[in-house]
Amino acid sequence: MAFFGNKFLTFLEEKKLSYITAVKINPLLKQDILNVKEWLSIDKGIEVGELLYKTYSWKMPRRIIVVRQSMIKRPKAVGKTLFNLPDYHFYRFQLYVTNLDLPQEAGL
Numbered sequence: 001m002a003f004f005g006n007k008f009l010t011f012l013e014e015k016k017l018s019y020i021t022a023v024k025i026n027p028l029l030k031q032d033i034l035n036v037k038e039w040l041s042i043d044k045g046i047e048v049g050e051l052l053y054k055t056y057s058w059k060m061p062r063r064i065i066v067v068r069q070s071m072i073k074r075p076k077a078v079g080k081t082l083f084n085l086p087d088y089h090f091y092r093f094q095l096y097v098t099n100l101d102l103p104q105e106a107g108l
Contacts, residue, residue: 008058023095045073
């Protein structure tokens, strides 16, 4: 969890550096993905959403960008299959933590 850990992210923030780094999905974060209600389509079979997440070791919540790819529309979709639920079964997910204030569709 080095690049998603509090020590690394706090170091970047203290240096006033912008970052986007991959997130290791844990069970609590996985549950939060189910709360994302707004998905923005950015390409055929690719949608992005976002949430604020605070793990026990963080002093503040951080922005998480959720990318989901339809395995039906994109048979070579990358990411992890996380759910066996009707609305989520055919998606693969990737998550990124960022301190950038860009709109979702900016290319994450």
